[in-house]
Amino acid sequence: MQSTGSEEAEREPEETGRWRSRSGLLWSPSHEETLRWIPPPTGLTPGPTHYALARITSIISTMDLFLTEEVIQMVMGMTNLHGRRTVQDWKDVDETDIRATIELLLLSGVFRSRSESLQSLWDEETGRPIFRATMSRGQFSRILANLRFDDKLNRRRRRGDKFAPIRALWDKWTERLPMLFNPGWDVCVDEQLVAFKGRCSFRQYMPMKPAKYGLKIRTLCDVATSYAWRMQPYTGKAAGAAAEVGQGKRVVLDMVEGLQGHTVTCDNLFSSSSLAEELLKRKVALVSTIRKCKPELPPALLETRGRAVTSSGFAFTRTQSAVSYVPKRGKLVLLLSTKHREPELSTGAKAKPVVILDYNRCKGAVDNLDKVVGTYSSRRKSRRWPMAIFNHILDISAWNSLVLWTAVQPEWNKQRPDRRRLFLVKLGKALVTPHMSRRCAIPRTPVAALMVESCRPPPATEEEAQPVPEGVSRKVWELVNAMHQDEVAVIIKEEKTSLPSLVPLISAIIHSSLTTGTVPTSFKTAAITPILKKTGADPSNFNNFRPISNLPFISKILEKTVASQLHSHLTHNNLYEQFQSGFRPLHSTETALLKITNDLLVAADSGLLTILILLDLSAAFDTICHTTLLTRLSSIETPQKSILIWPKDFPPWSKSCVSTFSESKPEAETHLRGSDAIRQIAKECGAKHPETLSSTKLRKQISTLSTVLNLKDHEMDVLANFLGHDIRVHRQYYRLPEGTLELAKIA
Numbered sequence: 238m239q240s241t242g243s244e245e246a247e248r249e250p251e252e253t254g255r256w257r258s259r260s261g262l263l264w265s266p267s268h269e270e271t272l273r274w275i276p277p278p279t280g281l282t283p284g285p286t287h288y289a290l291a292r293i294t295s296i297i298s299t300m301d302l303f304l305t306e307e308v309i310q311m312v313m314g315m316t317n318l319h320g321r322r323t324v325q326d327w328k329d330v331d332e333t334d335i336r337a338t339i340e341l342l343l344l345s346g347v348f349r350s351r352s353e354s355l356q357s358l359w360d361e362e363t364g365r366p367i368f369r370a371t372m373s374r375g376q377f378s379r380i381l382a383n384l385r386f387d388d389k390l391n392r393r394r395r396r397g398d399k400f401a402p403i404r405a406l407w408d409k410w411t412e413r414l415p416m417l418f419n420p421g422w423d424v425c426v427d428e429q430l431v432a433f434k435g436r437c438s439f440r441q442y443m444p445m446k447p448a449k450y451g452l453k454i455r456t457l458c459d460v461a462t463s464y465a466w467r468m469q470p471y472t473g474k475a476a477g478a479a480a481e482v483g484q485g486k487r488v489v490l491d492m493v494e495g496l497q498g499h500t501v502t503c504d505n506l507f508s509s510s511s512l513a514e515e516l517l518k519r520k521v522a523l524v525s526t527i528r529k530c531k532p533e534l535p536p537a538l539l540e541t542r543g544r545a546v547t548s549s550g551f552a553f554t555r556t557q558s559a560v561s562y563v564p565k566r567g568k569l570v571l572l573l574s575t576k577h578r579e580p581e582l583s584t585g586a587k588a589k590p591v592v593i594l595d596y597n598r599c600k601g602a603v604d605n606l607d608k609v610v611g612t613y614s615s616r617r618k619s620r621r622w623p624m625a626i627f628n629h630i631l632d633i634s635a636w637n638s639l640v641l642w643t644a645v646q647p648e649w650n651k652q653r654p655d656r657r658r659l660f661l662v663k664l665g666k667a668l669v670t671p672h673m674s675r676r677c678a679i680p681r682t683p684v685a686a687l688m689v690e691s692c693r694p695p696p697a698t699e700e701e702a703q704p705v706p707e708g709v710s711r712k713v714w715e716l717v718n719a720m721h722q723d724e725v726a727v728i729i730k731e732e733k734t735s736l737p738s739l740v741p742l743i744s745a746i747i748h749s750s751l752t753t754g755t756v757p758t759s760f761k762t763a764a765i766t767p768i769l770k771k772t773g774a775d776p777s778n779f780n781n782f783r784p785i786s787n788l789p790f791i792s793k794i795l796e797k798t799v800a801s802q803l804h805s806h807l808t809h810n811n812l813y814e815q816f817q818s819g820f821r822p823l824h825s826t827e828t829a830l831l832k833i834t835n836d837l838l839v840a841a842d843s844g845l846l847t848i849l850i851l852l853d854l855s856a857a858f859d860t861i862c863h864t865t866l867l868t869r870l871s872s873i874e875t876p877q878k879s880i881l882i883w884p885k886d887f888p889p890w891s892k893s894c895v896s897t898f899s900e901s902k903p904e905a906e907t908h909l910r911g912s913d914a915i916r917q918i919a920k921e922c923g924a925k926h927p928e929t930l931s932s933t934k935l936r937k938q939i940s941t942l943s944t945v946l947n948l949k950d951h952e953m954d955v956l957a958n959f960l961g962h963d964i965r966v967h968r969q970y971y972r973l974p975e976g977t978l979e980l981a982k983i984a
Contacts, residue, residue: 256535264552279498281419297667303634340668342615370688399472423460427603439473457492458602502599522576757921
């Protein structure tokens with residue numbers, strides 16, 4: 238009589254000492270033949286990347302790493318596009334409006350007011366003053382109602398993508414997550430549920446999640462910090478398509494792309510023996526629970542009859558181990574691991590296997606992320622699922638920003654239990670301050686009005702109110718002395734043609750310097766800022782610092798003017814050295830290399846011997862002999878002799894400027910102010926009323942000079958950074974009609 242297959246499977250352990258699973262995989266009760274797991278180096282230093290460390294200077298800078306200018310511009314553009322199409326008399330919003338709206342959403346989460354009506358939040362008696370101080374309730378609700386992330390008219394082209402309404406924004410945001418942080422040895426893959434009960438074709442029901450209904454997102458988190466490192470939305474299967482086979486395996490492999498030497502922890506929704514083998518090929522270990530129905534498990538581990546409580550069973554292959562543990566009568570816990578290759582038990586009373594302890598330690602990273610995000614969530618009621626995803630993006634960005642900030646500043650409020658709330662409050666105030674400072678209408682409530690006034694620069698005193706200089710129109714003088722960006726915008730709109738009147742004032746300073754052959758002393762005074770050459774270098778060693786010298790911006794304008802005229806003269810008269818490749822158009826290291834290579838090949842074809850001497854000078858500009866250089870310049874035919882005298886007095890070639898650059902002014906308490914430099918320059922150039930050139934802030938110089946001189950965007954950014962001004966917020970106010978720019982150039 239022949240025996241059945243199940244009877245053979247039952248007799249197999251007795252005959253061979255091995256167990257065969259239903260899938261044909263052989264397991265052994267002993268780990269003698271199991272290979273030891275030696276984790277390879279990850280190649281990454283856990284924590285913020287060098288890219289992030291170089292850009293984190295304040296709390297708001299951490300948020301800007303996630304909500305970049307490109308992301309804000311996308312939201313602003315799509316919102317304005319939708320508003321123009323659907324709202325009558327729509328007023329375009331700018332980046333400041335979008336950032337203020339985002340931060341009010343975050344602050345509503347800080348105050349646990351996500352379910353509170355807008356009328357209550359803006360109420361004069363029971364509301365929050367910061368909401369009224371930032372913007373009106375009508376403006377906030379109007380922006381929130383029209384917030385969009387794609388062009389609806391082009392959505393038909395992306396009909397196959399259910400996530401199309403926010404796909405472009407999502408992709409730009411998620412690609413930043415792994416760029417800014419390196420996870421530690423242990424990572425966790427699990428599912429998140431973004432609460433949403435409205436209409437959505439891929440809404441999910443997950444009874445084990447607090448929200449029950451919502452949008453499913455697969456997330457990989459760092460176990461130590463719960464930093465969201467990679468995220469992937471689940472949109473269900475396509476219409477008419479078959480169910481995806483091996484979806485859990487595919488998701489985990491997508492999540493760990495780019496990692497090696499790490500250990501991935503996941504639940505039985507994703508795990509399988511084939512996933513474990515595939516991860517090993519990528520040098521990644523797996524620790525996970527596994528379902529009883531998996532055919533790769535040996536039958537001996539699934540038996541619960543006759544087993545004592547807290548008993549453990551082990552099965553091994555060459556690269557995997559399976560564990561069954563009985564926590565109580567009739568209950569069985571199954572785990573699969575490629576990290577644990579021995580039957581190790583803990584020393585506690587329950588004698589749990591070590592693999593279970595490791596799983597319990599790492600499995601809650603994503604759940605912890607859900608908890609911290611839900612504590613101060615920016616989520617508000619909405620019938621549009623893209624808004625639910627956008628709020629989730631804000632919450633994750635805020636948490637990841639806190640992780641980066643505390644990694645850079647570990648002592649920041651370390652002992653405070655409400656550390657995250659303090660971070661969100663400071664972040665919120667930093668983002669809404671630009672919007673407060675430019676408000677025209679003062680709120681009626683005293684506290685909100687006081688907050689707006691505190692963000693504005695102080696008004697000019699009677700002593701600072703000087704008469705208008707001769708030859709300068711009143712409107713231009715108001716523009717130069719405007720203390721607020723709103724005032725600047727109003728004056729520009731009222732009288733744009735008056736701006737060219739500024740050009741003669743600047744031209745007179747530059748012309749006087751060139752004709753007299755002297756450079757004003759104020760032009761040679763720089764603000765020196767020492768910065769570390771490398772991150773983490775010893776700050777007590779002065780050799781680790783690089784001095785950065787910032788000259789007054791009018792000095793840079795003078796330098797650029799002279800360089801432009803000199804270059805034009807040398808080019809027109811063909812006075813450049815024949816073989817000079819640096820600082821010339823159509824000449825570069827590539828062209829020099831091509832010339833040398835061609836000469837070498839020609840010499841080799843002619844049978845000549847070639848010797849190539851390469852000289853690499855350290856601090857090459859310091860090796861220039863100024864006397865020789867000035868002698869060479871004197872041989873150039875120039876229309877005026879003063880032009881030959883001017884380079885001798887220019888800061889880089891003047892001996893007197895060495896002490897100016899290396900020593901600070903004894904009477905100065907801060908860096909050189911732009912207004913002081915302007916008055917000194919005007920005085921040395923013979924201006925009639927140099928004392929009338931005054932300003933508390935330097936924003937007027939940025940707006941005026943950037944417009945009149947038509948500086949390029951990157952030049953405006955450099956100028957703004959030097960003057961401590963955020964050009965991203967105010968750049969839109971300084972774009973003039975082309976006709977006005979042409980008048981400025983003619984003047």
